[in-house]
Amino acid sequence: MAPTSTTNPKPTPTPKLGKFKSSSLDHEIYTANRRSTIVTAASDWKALRSPLNGTRSVHVGSAGGAAVAGAGAIPGHMTRAASTSSLASSTRTMTNYQEHKMEIINQGKCLCGQYIRARLRRAGVLNRKVTQRLRNILEPSSHIVYEVLPALNSMSEELERMHPRVYTNVSRQLSRAPFGELEDSDMAPMLLNLVAKDLFRSSITWGKIISIFSVCGGFAIDCVRQGHYDYLQTLVEGLAEIIEDDLVYWLIDNGGWLGLQQHIRPHGGKFTFLGWLTVFVSVSAGAYVCKRIGCSLYSLLF
Numbered sequence: 001m002a003p004t005s006t007t008n009p010k011p012t013p014t015p016k017l018g019k020f021k022s023s024s025l026d027h028e029i030y031t032a033n034r035r036s037t038i039v040t041a042a043s044d045w046k047a048l049r050s051p052l053n054g055t056r057s058v059h060v061g062s063a064g065g066a067a068v069a070g071a072g073a074i075p076g077h078m079t080r081a082a083s084t085s086s087l088a089s090s091t092r093t094m095t096n097y098q099e100h101k102m103e104i105i106n107q108g109k110c111l112c113g114q115y116i117r118a119r120l121r122r123a124g125v126l127n128r129k130v131t132q133r134l135r136n137i138l139e140p141s142s143h144i145v146y147e148v149l150p151a152l153n154s155m156s157e158e159l160e161r162m163h164p165r166v167y168t169n170v171s172r173q174l175s176r177a178p179f180g181e182l183e184d185s186d187m188a189p190m191l192l193n194l195v196a197k198d199l200f201r202s203s204i205t206w207g208k209i210i211s212i213f214s215v216c217g218g219f220a221i222d223c224v225r226q227g228h229y230d231y232l233q234t235l236v237e238g239l240a241e242i243i244e245d246d247l248v249y250w251l252i253d254n255g256g257w258l259g260l261q262q263h264i265r266p267h268g269g270k271f272t273f274l275g276w277l278t279v280f281v282s283v284s285a286g287a288y289v290c291k292r293i294g295c296s297l298y299s300l301l302f
Contacts, residue, residue, distance in 0.1 A: 101252065105243050105244050107144055107257050108239070108247075108257065109240040110138060110139055110145045111148060112213065112216060112236050113138040115156070115213055115216075115217060116220045116232065117131075119217035119220060120220060120221060125225060130229060130232070133229045148258065148260055148261050152213060152260065154264075155210045156210055156217065159211060167218045168221075170219050171188070171191075171219060174194075174195070181226065182223060185230065185234040188222075189234050189237065189238025192212070192219060192239065192242070193241070193242060195215055197246075200246050204246070204247065204250045206264075209260070212239070216235060216239050223235065
């Protein structure tokens with residue numbers, strides 16, 4: 001009797017845990033919407049396959065069943081066309097959404113570069129080398145950037161005036177290096193990212209977005225004063241990553257970058273009855289005063 005060889009089953013490898021990626025509330029909302037889109041696509045695919053399965057089961061029967069299958073083939077083709085058009089429209093919508101997302105990220109990157117140049121000019125550290133470096137970084141700006149930039153500059157300047165200690169010497173406040181020295185090009189974007197994660201942890205507002213731009217401008221001033229002109233490019237790219245990771249979905253839901261301009265300078269409402277009454281009284285009083293002055297001058301002259 002041959003000895004039976006007992007083979008020990010190999011232990012199943014423990015599944016590796018995926019790297020956890022921290023995401024904001026807006027990213028979770030986008031993930032939920034993406035799941036609903038996938039579920040809709042799956043239901044459309046099931047609806048596409050059901051007429052084909054029904055036709056195949058009828059075809060197995062007799063010749064009468066084949067005739068019924070031939071008669072039922074037309075609705076199957078119609079369902080297939082409807083499902084295909086639904087999937088195509090869903091794909092088109094997702095493509096347009098991704099293009100709009102990348103457009104907002106690129107606009108934010110250009111807006112950051114233009115804001116850094118304005119901030120350096122206000123600080124008096126904008127020289128020829130910095131201008132040349134920024135010119136190589138900046139891409140052609142759209143009309144949206146030029147429309148939003150004045151509002152961003154005015155609000156950030158107001159923040160700097162209200163809290164001068166917060167937005168100046170930023171590297172000394174956040175870096176552990178002596179005298180706030182930025183040792184490499186990745187240090188300022190890393191610190192800026194940490195500030196953004198803490199700032200946008202609870203909520204996202206236009207005021208916080210302006211604040212992170214002001215912190216980025218403070219880092220840019222420190223880079224120039226320390227002679228690290230090449231750090232400006234990584235700083236702009238760091239803010240672009242913050243926009244992509246934490247802000248882009250909120251920006252899409254709030255009108256893009258033009259929403260900042262509308263938030264700061266809201267459109268005036270229509271005149272109410274009290275407003276029209278005030279205008280009428282003001283015009284009447286002005287006309288009466290002008291008439292009395294004219295009569296007085298006429299009596300004095302003639």
